[in-house]
Amino acid sequence: MRYAERLQARIETTGSRLCVGIDPRPGDDGIDAVPDFLKKLVAETWERAAAFKPNMAYFEAMGLRGIEMLGELLEQMPDEVPVILDAKRSDIGETQKYYAHSYFSHWKVDAVTLNPFLGYDSIEPFLGWEGKGIYLLAVTSNPGSADFQRQSLADGRSVFELVTALGERSLAEENATDVGYVVGLTNAAGVLAKMPDAPLLVPGLGAQGGDLASLAAAGRSAPDVINVSRGISYAGDDRSFAQRAADWADKIAAAYQG
Structure with missing residues (x-):
């Protein structure tokens, strides 16, 4: 089963698009x-999680000890829930080969975030x-995404469309790995219409104030x-992790239904 198919099945099973960030x-x-x-x-939280996202940093x-804890955590993850490792790695191809082996073969995560700045051969x-x-x-969720990612090129495209072109190239080459994109909810206006219908990982909800x-x-x-x-792990209220996750999952589902 391809990654996108597994993720879609998890969304359908849970009725949830919530990715629980682990920071x-x-x-x-x-x-x-x-x-x-x-x-x-x-x-x-796993019963309402479409995915988990541990952040390497x-x-x-x-x-x-922190790296050991991450390894222990990954071994204990429920098999039902895809794991997205938020690593944002970017390097030349030879080095990336070892990152890929580390994440996919050793730690056996389902997906990983990458910085595509070095170009196609780096992914x-x-x-x-x-x-x-x-x-x-x-298009990341921070204000600095305007410095490069949302800048316009001479041909009318935005810089982030050069990133999506990499994913479209991989799709045309029929590669085994599915390519999706990180699009921050805080900066999604005017961006989503230009994004391919490929899996998106969307940060920026909760503490960052993004609008669904x-x-x-x-x-x-x-x-x-x-x-x-943070809206689940460090909300600063008296609710349990389960209650917070359920509230966010329901809020996201309601937005899609409404």
Whole structure:
């Protein structure tokens, strides 16, 4: 089964497009408390999760123990839920080959985020993996996405359309790996109409304040997922992880239905 098919099946099974972001921040209890925090987060949210998205930076910030914790977490993930590793890697092809092996063969994640700035040959090592997916950074959720990604070219295209052209090339070459895109909900206005109907990973909801209306109105058929991280893990209220995840999943579903 291709990655996009598996993700679509998960969305249909759960009725949810919620991607649960996993960004652990050690608190007063220190690093030793993080593994139990992660286990509880996954255990309470997986039934409403279309996908999980661990962010490499938060684990790397905890040093070697953090990398160990990420490995332990990935081994414990429910088989039903696709895992998107948010790594945003970008390097020359030879180095990317080792990143691809690390993520897809060693850690066995289902998809990974990549920075496509180095061009098509830098993503090629990720394109021959059956059942896997990659998400190319197209229009990110930060204000700085206006500096490059949303700039206009002389031919009228936007820079992010050069990114989607890479995915369209891979599709034409019939590669085994599905190619999707990262599109920040905070900057989606005027962008979605130019995006191929390929899987989108959509950050920017929740703490970043993105609005679902433009995404829900786009009429897309691809298995898009909307990420919420802090709004579930660190909402600062008395609800459980399960309650927060259910609330976000229901809010997203209502936007698509309305």
